Amino acid sequence: MPKTDACERMLQSIRSHKNSKLENQRLPAILLHSIDNYIDSKSLQRTASVYFSALLALIKQSNGFDYSSIYILSIVMPATPSDEKLLHIDLLYTQIVPYLQKNNDDAPTIRCALNCTQEFLLSFSNESKELYLKAVDVVMPLLVKFSVDLRPKVRKISIQVLQTLKQKYDGLLPHLYPAIFDELQRSLSEVSNMDNPSFSKGLHTLHLLECLVDINQASGSDLGIICNALSRILTSNIPTSEPIFEMSIKLILKVLSERIDALSDAVIYELCDSLIPYWYRALSVTLLLYDNFVNRNPSRGIKGIQTLLEKILDFCISPLQSSESDVEYDGATSSDILNSLKFLRNKFTMKFVNKKNWATVLSNGIKKVIKTITASSRHANYAKALPRCSVYLQLLLGAIPEDQISELLPAFSVVARAIIKNKLVETPECLDLFKIFIQKLASPTFLECLGFADNFCNIQKSHWLPEVFRDNITGETPETFFDCFLPTIEAGNSQWWELLPLYTKAGCITNNLNENTLKKLASAIYNDRSCHSHVAQAFVDLTKIENVRQLISSNSSNLIGVLGNTLATMKNDDSNAEDLVMAATSIFSVAGDQQLQIITNLCESAPLSEPSLGSTGVIKLFPALLSISPADTWKPFLPHLVKLFDIAIPSNLSQSLSVLNFGPGLAYRLLQATLSNERMISAIVPVISRLYDSMNSVGDGSQALPKYVALERLKTWKLLFKLLPNDEFHLLPSAIAEVVLFSKHHDDDLRAMAFELLVEVGNRMKNGGKINMSLIDGEEPNKTVVEANINEYISMISANLMNDSLNLKVSTIFALTRIFYEFSDYIDDDYVNAVLEEVQSSLQSNNQEIARAAVGFIKMYITSFTKSKVLFHLDTLLPLILRWIKEHNAYVKLKAKQLLDRMLRVFSLKELEAFAENETDKEWLQRIWRVRRSRGDKKVVDNKRDASDSEDLAIKNPMNKKAKVGKVDFRKHEKKLNKASMHRDKFSTGMHTSKRVQKKN
Structure with a gap:
């Protein structure tokens, strides 16, 4: 909306509140009426500039402003030209700024003053950079002050002003950032030093920092100021559950994650020294700082990391060293520390630590874990310590180099076996430990650490193991599965088949897969229903591995035979049938010379002429x-x-x-x-x-x-x-007749498919071809070959109108309606006239179904063809339609009215009255015209279709399932329609009832 229109709309709204009971609405309205009277008395136009000048005069005369004047001023200023606002810059410095500096109580007036300030600044930025920078220096501290105000509306408008100015002028940052940083240091210092602080202002300051300061654009010194200010919150006595603490952690982590390299060494040193005593409050921040500290000062960094890891380990094993169920740290709970450790799993990388230093960092910690877990198995808090130790090992595993992982295996083995023994695997921390380690280790090594390598009974009892392996297996060969899990499967534990696709989907080269293994897989499919989908997927994956294809090809006949026999024992709708068909298709694709033998065997074992074959899953195999x-x-x-x-x-x-x-x-x-x-x-x-x-x-x-x-x-x-050659279109008529019949089918999907086929054949005919008329059934043998086109296609379809079958006649009219709509630009006038004459004769039919189909065709013809073509047939069409209104039931009358309504969109009332046979017909036309006028629809639409009728829409667009032929059963509503018709006939105009009936329809 233009600014002038918005201004006028707002002023009109203010005027309407002259008698309001609310003072904030009534007083501005009274003032605005006074200004309006003054402007009118001076014969001036009510423009934004005039209102602006009048308000300035009023403010100067009153030596100040109140809510009413500044409110109206904030509305007219956006529509006032910038040059006029620049002429009155003194208003900003002498009135608005002093008011904002001294008054903090009247929130509505402050908001209006802030809006006026924004308008002045925007005008300065467009006209004069010097004036703009001068004004920014004056108002920026005020804008920042109100951006952290405790009143939400004041705070919101201040932030919006700052965001608008920042977007409009890039040079604002040198003025904006210092003001924000000053407020940040001041407010956070107050919060951290007060005994009973109010966190609201500090939280608003952090929100302002997040909204307006772009970390990627800030300088290193600015980032240092931010980190130092935030660290005061982390090292204070503010509870970690407070929103201000959580937001401080979030912001400082964002700085460290994205711009830690921009921080100076002095800032890093200072932050590390200040945070290490409070590591339990800000563990993630402290560890990330030391992770970077190693690169700047290796000796101090390694020592700090070692100290920090020792503190973390002490926390993890603290339940085993105390009789208490949990150990509370100053202001931080154990869940806070665990969440910080989980956050650091992939962010603590130790990329600057060399192998020698890693040994120093790890050795003592790993030994301590092993010793404590082994010696404290009967401690009351044993189950409490294991999840913590799991998170500790996850932290180390995420940071340790790949070639150093073996150093962690002893500790992992001890912790993992203790977890399994105490049935803690399904706790989130322990389950994550297993999932992370399986990603780093080969399956045999992983199972060996768990104690499962030589004891398959343990694997059988570990129902949680598939979840650990699922989605965490990468780059392992199928032999690993056969070596690790096939023995326990053969012992009767078929649930482990679900792991097989995890090892085959990677497509790794395998050299040890043999014929015996394939036989085991085939036997499993035949004997064990539970493994169908898993083994079938494995076969699909194996056919994609280059050096396995030859082995599968040589055994393809036997494999597909087993799959076929299995499918023959399954029901046609079995959910696993599709999986087995997919496997058989993949094997068949690499069978090579054996394909003929495979087909022969299948046909002999499952004769295609056997009717009972239809109830089995094997019927899906042949098409595939x-x-x-x-x-x-x-x-x-x-x-x-x-x-x-x-x-x-x-x-x-x-x-x-x-x-x-x-x-x-x-x-x-x-x-x-x-x-x-x-x-x-x-x-x-x-x-x-x-x-x-x-x-x-x-x-x-x-x-x-x-x-x-x-x-x-x-x-x-x-x-x-699609495959029919262009010179064999003489085969189409009999096929088209069948498709035409489906265009009237009661099922939506079949009807839609029929219309789609009719259009596709029409496109083929439109593009040309040959039709040997002598080869068409019923045609004379000496007829010539004609060129295929839309007109010939129309002839093929319309020939069915001569058939005695009522069903075929109705279907043909439906089909012609769709074809005429789709190809209206390609049909010759002679063919249009010929078909229309046949349809007009159908309009006179006493059979309602035929007449209804003809109505649909006429509706399409009126709205899809040009006005001149419709006018050519209007002398015969209009009397027929008017006859329908007088002779048929309520439903047919309604359809006839809709036809006349469509005609009135194309023709004027006088044009239609010229073809009326008598005064009664003219009265009907006038009645329908008045109904249209009462609805406010006075537009004449040329060549547009109306989507209001569901039956017509289904012919034009059968894929739209929301409106299809036969979707509405009018027989259910016949009594209501007849009743509506009776009421309508009682009125001379029929306007009210006509609208009601149409609405119901």
Whole structure:
């Protein structure tokens, strides 16, 4: 919104409060009315500049301002030109600044004064840099002071002013940062030195620091000031649970994480010395400082780290050295220290410590851990110390170099076995310890530390182990799994199969995988249902490993045989069937010369003509293999595929739905797999006409097929349409007739698929091709070859209007509606006129279903074609529609009204009245026109469609499932509609009831 419009809107709002009971609303309104009267008496325009001048005169006359004057001034200043504001700069220095310096009580007036200050500063920044910097030096301390004010609204407006100025002018930082740092030091010093401090102001100061100071732009000296100020909070007696303490930790960690190298040595030394006595309050900060300190002063840094790690270890084992359940540190709880240790796991790197110094740092600590844990196994607080020691080892593991990890293994082994013995594995700290170590160690070494290497009974009892291994195994070969876990699996513990994909998914080269191992995997699939998904995924992964493919290829026939036999014992809807099919497909893809033998074995072991095969999971295997098979392998299968449609179902199985419909269902899926295989296309094209004939021969009654079979059939037609050569379009009419029937199907998905196919075929025809008319059934044998185009496509579809089938006629009108809408720019006028004449005759039909479909076509025609084309047929269309209003039931009347409403969007009332046959028709037109006018819709829309009718929308956009043909069952509402019609006829205009009926619809 422009500033002038916003100003006028706000002033109008103020004027409306003249009689308000609230003083802060009434007084500004009275003042504004007085100014308005003065401006009007002087015959001036009510502009922001005029109000600005009047208010300045009033303030000077009163030798100061009150809330009313400064409030209105803050509203008009944004719309006042900058040059006018610069002429009155004295207002800032003589009135506003002194007021802000002396008065702290009246918050509303302060907020308005701050807004005026912002407007002056913005004007200065645009016009005069010198004036701007002078003003900034004066007002910056005030803005910072009010930015930490205890009143939220004052604080908010002050921060907004500072943020706005910072964005507008980059040169503000040298003036802004010193003011913020002064306030930071002052407020934090007060907080840390007071006996009973109020933390609010200090917290607001930290918030100001976070909002306005960019750590990456601050200088090293500025960062030093920030760290020193924040360290006062960390070393004070403020409880660690206070928000000001937590925010101080957050800010100083941000500085150390992003800009620690910018801090001077003196600052680092000072911070380390001040924080080491309070390490338990700010452990993360202290450790990060010493981590960097090593690089600046190795001897002092190593000594400090060693001291700090000793203190941390003493904390971890303190429960074992005291009878108390927990040891409290001054102001810091054990959970605070543990959380700090967890935070440091990946940030404490010790990258500047060499190997010799590492040995010094680690040796005493590791020995102390081993000794204490071993000697205190019966202590009452033993379970309390183990999670702490786990976090301590995690800290060291995150910092230690890779080649030094072996130094930690003795301590890890002692702690890990103690954790397992005391059943503490599922505590978060202990579980994290295992997960972090498995990422660093090989599986055999890890299991050896846990004591599982030679004792598989322990592995069997460790139900938590899969969670430790899951998502933490990297770069290990499958042999590791077979060596570590296969023995316990063979002992009857099949749950360990879930770890197998963790070792195979990495794709590492393996040299020791042998045929015997593959047999064990295949045997597991056949005998153990619980391992299906895991072993199947392993086979998929193994086929991707280069040096394993040959081994799998040589055993592919046996492996796929086992998978096929297993699938034959599974139900078709079994959740594991897809996994086994995926494994078989992967193995088949690397089978090479054995593919033909594999297919032969499968066909012999599971005859495709066997109806009972439909209830097993093996039916999913054939399409999957067919989709990736070479053409030569499956050429002999194509004739059998065509015969597959003629399967006879035994009478004793006819009651089973899945068996009854299995034959065509599988045939369609197999045919789809064939048609989608690019290597099979050369084998398919020569028999494409045979496939069309086969599809048509089993197409009778396709409307009655179960949904899943009908969908598979339409998907097959889609692929056949795509592969049809451009010179064989004579095969289309019979197929199109079936698809047209589906365009009226009661199921939304089938109807949407049918419309999609009709449009795709239309695009093929639009791009050209040949139609041999003599080869089309029912055509004369001596007809010529014609060029394919949209007009010929319209002829193919509209030919179905001559059929005696009521269902086909209605479906054809629906299909034509969609095609005309989609290709309106490509259809010749002669074809449009011919189809429209047929549809007009349908409008006169006494069959409501046919007439309803015709209404949908007319609605599309009116809104999708040009006005001139619609006008050509208006003399016949309008009387038919008006006849509908007078002769049909409430639902049909409603549709007819909608048609007339659409016409009134395209034509004027006079244009339509010219085609009315009598005065009654004119009255109906005038009535509908008045309804439109009462709704306030006076626009004439040319060539736009209306998305209000769900049935029409489904024809135009069938993929929109929110509005589809048949979605609303008007039969359920027929009584209501008839009742509404009766009430409507009682009124001469029909306006009120018409609106109500339309709203219900």
